Structure formats: C-alpha cells, structure tokens
Amino acid sequence: MKTYHQKPSEVQRDWLLVDAENQVLGRLATQIATLLRGKHKPTFTPSLDGGDFVVVINAEKIKIMGRKADQKVYYRHTGYPGGIKATPYKMMLAKHPDRILRIAVKGMLPKNRMGRHLMGKLRIYAGSKHPHVAQQPKVWTPR
Template sequence: MKTYLAPVNEIEKKWYVVDAENKVLGRLASEIASRLRGKHKPTFSPFMDNGDFIIVTNAEKVQLTGNKLDDKKYYRHTGYMGGIKEASAKELLVKHPTDLIAIAVKGMLPKNKLGRAQLKKLKVYAGANHPHSAQQPEVLDI
C-alpha cells in the first residue's frame, strides 16, 4: 500500500484565532507550533508545509509559571563585537509582548527553510484586535 501524498494545490489552509489571555506560554506555543506544521491533519508529511495560519491576540496577557518572569533570560546579538544583549521575560513582555510568543514558537519549529516558511504563517498581536477579519478566521480553543 502506498502512502497518500497530498498535492500542493489541494492542501487547504485555514485561519484560526487564539486568545492568549491567561494561557501558559509553553503550552500555548507547543499547540501553535503543532498547528503551524499541520500535525493535526491526516495529510501531514514532515517535508511539506500543510499547516494552518494562526492569529494570536492578547499576547501581552500571556502567563509564565514559577519564577520564569524574572529568571528567564532572552539573548540577542547586535552583530558588533561585544554586542550581546540580555532581557528578562518581564522586560520583553513589557517592551515587545509579541516577540515572547514568536520566540517560543520559533524554537519548536524545524530549523530550516520549511520552519521559516511555517513561522511566517504566525501572526501575533498585543491587543485584542487584528487586521485579518477578511480571512474569516475560526476561534481555536487551546
């Protein structure tokens, strides 16, 4: 018996809205990463992008358990010598709340062209509003 491989033009990509208010960051990110990859579909294959689009609202109200808000550090580099920058999760949540979810999801996707393409299907917004109402997204409970 041959394995069914969905043709690219037959892959149906839906839009979903996820409300991140009072959700734990890691549990939310793992479910979002799974949906972006398309692992919830019977036509999943690891080398094809057949996942859905995910819109995350209320990113500023996401929760972290334990002392992670103060203890968890995020690092980035400016590209210059000695240019490493460090920010705690609390600082990142105040300055760039959308980055907190995007970084968590990015770490759970493949580290290649496919993972970068799947990450582009993630839209994160700090508030409750988003500009994707024309796509008629469905509400996804996580």
C-alpha cells in the same frame, strides 16, 4: 497499502484565531507550532507545508509558571565583538509582548527554510484587535 503523500495543490489552509489570555507560554507555543506545521490534520506530510494560518490575540496576557518572570532572560547578539544583549522577561513583556510568543514558537519549528516559511503564517497581536476579519478566522481553543 501505500503511504499517502499530499500534493501542494491539495492543501486546504484555514485561518485560526487563538486567544492567549491566561494560557501558559510553552504549552500554547507547542500547540501553535503544531497548527502551523499541519500535524493536526490527517493529511500531514513532513516535507510539505500543509498547515494553517494562525492569528494570536492578547499576547500581553500570557502566563508563565514559577519564578520565570524574575529569572528568564532573552539573549541576542548584534554581530559585533562583545555585542551580546540581554533583556529580562518583564522588560520584554512591557515593550514587545508579541516577541515572547514568537521566540517560543520559532524554537519549536524546524531550523531550515520550511521553518522560516511557517513563521510567515503566524500573526501575533498584543491586544484583542486584529486586522484579519476579512479572512473569517475560526476560533480555536487550546487543549
């Protein structure tokens, strides 16, 4: 029996709508990363982008467990000497709630050009409105 390898012309991409309200950050991020890669499909091919487009709404209502709301800190570097910047979770949630989920999903994707391409198929919105009604996204419920 031969191993099946999907061709780029055979890829079927759907638009999926994920509601992040009352979902745990890490668990939701792993499931979104699986949808972006296409690992939920029987035609999964590791070297090919066979995943779906994902639209996430209500990112501002995501939950984290334990004392992470007080202890979690996001770091970034400006590129200049001594240019490390730290942003606490609560400030990030207030200013940029979409970045919290974006950073979590990015960490669960491959660290190569495929991972950067997959991030382009992710759309995150803080509120419940999104401009992708024309794509008729299917509602997807996390497990």
